[in-house]
Amino acid sequence: MIERVISWSMHNRFFVWLGILFILVGGIYSAQQTPVDAIPDLSENQVIVYTEWMGRNPRIIEDQVTYPLVSNLQGIPSVKSIRAASMFGMSFIFVVFQDEEDIYWARTRVLERLNYAQRFLPPGISPTLGPDGTGLGHVYWYTLEAPGYNLGELRALQDWYIKFALQNTEGVSEVASFGGFQKRYQVNIDPNKLVYYGIPLMEVTDAIASNNRDVGGSIYEINASGYLVRGLGYITDINDIKDIAIGNYKSVPVTINDVASVQVTGDLRFGITDLNGEGEVVGGIVISRYGENAKVVIDRVKTRIAEIEKGLPPGVKFKVAYDRSDLIEAAIATLKEALWEEILVVALVVTLFMFHLRSAAVALITIPLSILIGFMLIHFFDISLNIMSLGGIALAIGDLVDAGIVMSENAYKSLTNEMLQSSEE
Numbered sequence: 513m514i515e516r517v518i519s520w521s522m523h524n525r526f527f528v529w530l531g532i533l534f535i536l537v538g539g540i541y542s543a544q545q546t547p548v549d550a551i552p553d554l555s556e557n558q559v560i561v562y563t564e565w566m567g568r569n570p571r572i573i574e575d576q577v578t579y580p581l582v583s584n585l586q587g588i589p590s591v592k593s594i595r596a597a598s599m600f601g602m603s604f605i606f607v608v609f610q611d612e613e614d615i616y617w618a619r620t621r622v623l624e625r626l627n628y629a630q631r632f633l634p635p636g637i638s639p640t641l642g643p644d645g646t647g648l649g650h651v652y653w654y655t656l657e658a659p660g661y662n663l664g665e666l667r668a669l670q671d672w673y674i675k676f677a678l679q680n681t682e683g684v685s686e687v688a689s690f691g692g693f694q695k696r697y698q699v700n701i702d703p704n705k706l707v708y709y710g711i712p713l714m715e716v717t718d719a720i721a722s723n724n725r726d727v728g729g730s731i732y733e734i735n736a737s738g739y740l741v742r743g744l745g746y747i748t749d750i751n752d753i754k755d756i757a758i759g760n761y762k763s764v765p766v767t768i769n770d771v772a773s774v775q776v777t778g779d780l781r782f783g784i785t786d787l788n789g790e791g792e793v794v795g796g797i798v799i800s801r802y803g804e805n806a807k808v809v810i811d812r813v814k815t816r817i818a819e820i821e822k823g824l825p826p827g828v829k830f831k832v833a834y835d836r837s838d839l840i841e842a843a844i845a846t847l848k849e850a851l852w853e854e855i856l857v858v859a860l861v862v863t864l865f866m867f868h869l870r871s872a873a874v875a876l877i878t879i880p881l882s883i884l885i886g887f888m889l890i891h892f893f894d895i896s897l898n899i900m901s902l903g904g905i906a907l908a909i910g911d912l913v914d915a916g917i918v919m920s921e922n923a924y925k926s927l928t929n930e931m932l933q934s935s936e937e
Contacts (some may be wrong), residue, residue: 532881539884542891547805550839552898553648556592557613559622560642561585561605565634574598576634581605584629588621603639615644615802643686645799651806652813653834655691655787655795658827664778666794667692669828674820675796681816683809685801691785692794693778697753705771711759716768719758723747750774787833795833805896810837843899850906855879858913874920882912 521528563577578598582605585594590613595606609618619641626639633639643649656666656674667689675687701716729741747753754769768774787793800809817830858879859872883905890897 535881535884535888539881539887542887543884546887546891547803547808547896548840548844549648549806549896549898550836550843551648552900553646553896555646555648556608557611557615557618558606558608559615559618561607561622561626561639562642563603563605563633563637563639564601565603565637566601568601570598570600573601573603577603577637577639578605580632581626581629581639584632585622585625588625590618605639619644643799644802645685646802649685649799649801650797650834651800651810651836652798653795653832654798654817655793655831655833657829657831658825660827661825663692663792663794664695666828667694669825670794670796673823677820678796678798678813678816681809681812683801683804683812684798686799688797688799690795690797691792693781696777696779697747697750697774698777699753699768699772699774701772709759709761709766709771711766711771716758716771719756720753720768723752723756750776795831807837807840810835839899843902847902847906850909851879851883854909854913858917861917872920878915879909879912883909 561581563581565573565577568576578596581603582594582596585591585605585607588607590610592608592610594608597604597606607618607622609615622641630637630639656670658666670689670692671694675689678684678687699716699720701713703713706713706716723745724747725745727743727745729743731738732741733739753774754767756768757765758768758771759766784792785795798809798813800806821830855876859876863869863872886905886908890901895901
């Protein structure tokens with residue numbers, strides 16, 4: 513069989529060169545389009561359902577949230593398994609699908625079933641889906657370097673400007689914020705004053721909730737002109753909260769300021785984010801979408817960050833904490849280095865031992881062509897490259913070199929024997 517292939521190739525050189533040209537074009541295109549990452553993604557094809565019910569213990573979360581959801585998520589097509597975890601105030605459900613199923617098809621099936629299962633949950637509880645990324649989707653970490661700004665200001669800048677701007681980047685699934693203080697209004701109620709004025713605690717909470725909104729009215733007609741009436745009630749500062757009326761005492765209105773103190777504080781924190789032992793920092797984690805090219809996504813994020821920096825307050829700058837593209841580029845550089853070293857070594861060895869440049873060229877051509885064929889197959893089967901596969905390609909170059917040298921030496925020896933036989937005859 514091999515003899516026939518060699519014989520056909522020798523008599524049809526045009527088609528051989530045409531095939532080489534096809535391999536060059538197809539291999540280079542496949543190498544450019546194949547997703548490249550540093551770490552092989554072995555995570556399962558799963559959809560995460562997250563439900564929050566703060567203040568409840570894990571047993572109540574398990575009985576009233578996790579169990580009803582898991583029971584009603586059974587029966588979804590192509591589901592491999594369903595795992596769940598209940599903790600204080602939160603419930604996590606991991607719906608694992610078969611590997612060949614599309615992740616967005618799986619998320620749609622879960623959403624359809626959640627619409628039905630939500631009626632079995634307590635009022636006000638709404639389960640949500642986790643981001644369409646994987647556990648290895650954390651491709652870029654950054655912090656904000658801003659002398660003269662406090663942690664609360666930086667966290668507000670991160671949550672309300674930078675995060676929304678980065679989420680519009682193509683290929684980004686989510687931007688998770690960390691560090692700093694999240695602003696909140698805190699009302700410290702004096703129970704003795706509530707008893708004195710005879711006002712229940714629920715009336716205080718209901719008054720704050722009902723006053724933090726705009727309400728629409730109707731049209732009031734005066735002199736053949738219509739005036740649209742609406743109520744403006746959004747809270748903008750502490751004084752708006754203090755002036756909320758919660759009842760009356762002897763025909764005198766009682767406000768929040770009469771029974772409580774109001775202040776601006778940071779939300780409850782369970783930890784801090786420190787960078788190199790130099791103090792607390794504020795930043796974000798860019799999570800790549802499922803199946804995206806990590807290198808391309810990081811390049812887009814860097815371009816977007818350069819645009820965002822133009823709108824930041826004076827003195828605020830981005831500082832890279834983790835950039836996976838460095839590891840990706842190092843892995844690619846290792847493959848290139850191994851490729852060129854092998855080519856040079858083979859050329860030198862074949863030239864020294866055979867003193868024949870065309871024989872050396874045969875061994876050299878097989879190395880890049882074989883690698884390009886491998887890239888075409890990788891692109892065809894939709895497989896992503898990583899540091900393990902790139903390392904495997906670098907190791908496989910040694911086998912390609914051996915075959916090229918052996919075939920060249922065998923052909924050279926056969927031709928030599930034929931020449932000797934011809935000369936003897």
